[in-house]
Amino acid sequence: MKLLSRYSAFGLARRALTGARWQRAWRAASPRGSYDVVVVGGGGHGLATAYYLAARHGIRSVAVLERGYLGSGNVGRNTTIVRSNYLLPGNTEFFEHSLKLWEGLSHELNFNVMLSQRGQLVLAHNPVQLDVLARKGNTMRLNGIDAELMQRADVERFLPFLDYSRECRFPIYGGLLQRRAGTARHDAVAWGYARAADRLGVDIIENCEVTGFLRAGERITGVETTRGRIGAGRTAVSVAGHSSHVMSLLGMRLPVESHLLQAFVTEPIKPFLDCVISFGAELFYVSQSDKGGMVFGGHIDGFNSYTQRGQFPKVQTVAECAVALIPSMSRLRLLRHWAGIQDMTPDGSPLIGRTPFRDLYLNGGWCYQGFKATPAAGWCLAHTIATEQEHPLIRHLALDRFERGNGSDEYGLGLRTWVQ
Amino acid sequence: MLRIPCPHCGERDYTEFRYGGDAGRTRPAHGSQSVRAWHDHVFLFANPKGAHREYWQHVHGCRQWLVLERDTATGSVGRASLARPPGVP
Numbered sequence A: 001m002k003l004l005s006r007y008s009a010f011g012l013a014r015r016a017l018t019g020a021r022w023q024r025a026w027r028a029a030s031p032r033g034s035y036d037v038v039v040v041g042g043g044g045h046g047l048a049t050a051y052y053l054a055a056r057h058g059i060r061s062v063a064v065l066e067r068g069y070l071g072s073g074n075v076g077r078n079t080t081i082v083r084s085n086y087l088l089p090g091n092t093e094f095f096e097h098s099l100k101l102w103e104g105l106s107h108e109l110n111f112n113v114m115l116s117q118r119g120q121l122v123l124a125h126n127p128v129q130l131d132v133l134a135r136k137g138n139t140m141r142l143n144g145i146d147a148e149l150m151q152r153a154d155v156e157r158f159l160p161f162l163d164y165s166r167e168c169r170f171p172i173y174g175g176l177l178q179r180r181a182g183t184a185r186h187d188a189v190a191w192g193y194a195r196a197a198d199r200l201g202v203d204i205i206e207n208c209e210v211t212g213f214l215r216a217g218e219r220i221t222g223v224e225t226t227r228g229r230i231g232a233g234r235t236a237v238s239v240a241g242h243s244s245h246v247m248s249l250l251g252m253r254l255p256v257e258s259h260l261l262q263a264f265v266t267e268p269i270k271p272f273l274d275c276v277i278s279f280g281a282e283l284f285y286v287s288q289s290d291k292g293g294m295v296f297g298g299h300i301d302g303f304n305s306y307t308q309r310g311q312f313p314k315v316q317t318v319a320e321c322a323v324a325l326i327p328s329m330s331r332l333r334l335l336r337h338w339a340g341i342q343d344m345t346p347d348g349s350p351l352i353g354r355t356p357f358r359d360l361y362l363n364g365g366w367c368y369q370g371f372k373a374t375p376a377a378g379w380c381l382a383h384t385i386a387t388e389q390e391h392p393l394i395r396h397l398a399l400d401r402f403e404r405g406n407g408s409d410e411y412g413l414g415l416r417t418w419v420q
Numbered sequence B: 001m002l003r004i005p006c007p008h009c010g011e012r013d014y015t016e017f018r019y020g021g022d023a024g025r026t027r028p029a030h031g032s033q034s035v036r037a038w039h040d041h042v043f044l045f046a047n048p049k050g051a052h053r054e055y056w057q058h059v060h061g062c063r064q065w066l067v068l069e070r071d072t073a074t075g076s077v078g079r080a081s082l083a084r085p086p087g088v089p
Ligand SMILES: Cc1cc2nc3c(=O)[nH]c(=O)nc-3n(C[C@H](O)[C@H](O)[C@H](O)COP(=O)(O)OP(=O)(O)OC[C@H]3O[C@@H](n4cnc5c(N)ncnc54)[C@H](O)[C@@H]3O)c2cc1C
Pocket: A040, A041, A042, A043, A044, A045, A046, A065, A066, A067, A068, A069, A070, A071, A072, A073, A074, A075, A076, A077, A078, A079, A080, A081, A082, A208, A209, A210, A211, A238, A239, A240, A241, A242, A246, A261, A262, A263, A297, A338, A339, A340, A341, A342, A366, A367, A368, A369, A370, A371, A372, A373
């Protein structure tokens, strides 16, 4: 089948005038007998990995196997916050690399991922929190990343509609603003990577669930799927909430638990909130979508589950956070809410890189932060697979870090991921 | 809403309980020197998609620790029994 043409202003005008139909964005590929690399999981990370394998490393015999439809996982369910305000060495550099890739992504993919660098403000509700944010901001600036510390009066000028009243439960002391942070269109990220990878010859195979692995001793030589056996020179597992499930097919246990994380959107209103806010008194984050809905979320529900069905009490806590921060939100009606299967690790950081099996790579455990990591995770994993050299940016995220006592606990969350 | 059938108090919303995780884990023997065994116990999770036995403490009820059978793929709930049978200190 003919590879697809590039999108352009000329093509848009031509179709507007002639009414010519758009081609589908990627071929509906059927599995071949074998590939140089098989990527399991058609989420943002799997697709980005396939794209960078083809685009940067010239490996074009690549298949992405997706159990359902493309974008049916967390890439299509998240609250789309993109930022690089991290404190720990390793994380700072990794997430900044990701943000830099985001900044060029629409051009690179020839697909508008609608990156909107509207800024993200993290709030402090006591003096100690503000000190911590100052330290984080300094770390960022030492690494060449933009960060602005704001005092209460600055925040009040910036966002006049937060609760600054005397009786407010969580007084605002200040905040840390990253202006280059923001949001992106989640579906467009999946579609953009899929289309760009497809144009380089990558096969994107939907409705194809991996049900087992082909092994020659400690080497992985391919996968069993619901659409037959597929041989693979190298295999990358990038299945987010299903990481434990897929790796258990090899008898492996991971430092991962799968939890429910919900997201919420209200009825659309006129432009009101032009940045992303992270509450400091609870885990709560809110932005306004281009359609006008207030998009927000909070903590995981608190017990492991693969159901993708959120529990009602979390709706209440999250709504309480919204109103504590922005009192006028009490008058909005909730339009929709949904849940994703969130792969939580004991230190809140992901697992990416090699596995104990030869030619098998793993990328998972992204907790709350996998969307912003999509470009860099794909970039680094593709590098690691293609060169057989671990990319330096993911060295601190290796699967065996707990054995070496090298956990990377950015938020000081501790070991039990469900404790809130 | 996840509802848990407490053997003492009857069926209650899960918000009355504190989650305690996988009940199938066995702690290495006290004083065990095996780093591998401790690592596996502390850091690795079975995290099955399907049948799961797990601890819940009825903090806003009888305060007993229970073991609940729950299916993590469907959300359906089975039996709950006392983690420590009566009479066992
Ligand atoms: C409600 C919510 C809000 C979030 N908000 C943010 C945010 O604001 N910012 C941020 O950075 N991150 C956020 N995240 C996290 C982020 O969405 C995820 O970490 C990230 O999307 C995971 O990577 P992915 O896109 O590859 O996952 P997914 O899209 O879940 O991709 C994994 C794919 O693997 C497939 N799969 C599973 N098993 C198999 C199998 N056996 N065979 C074949 N395919 C299989 C699944 O169907 C799925 O499509 C949020 C997550 C949730 C749930």
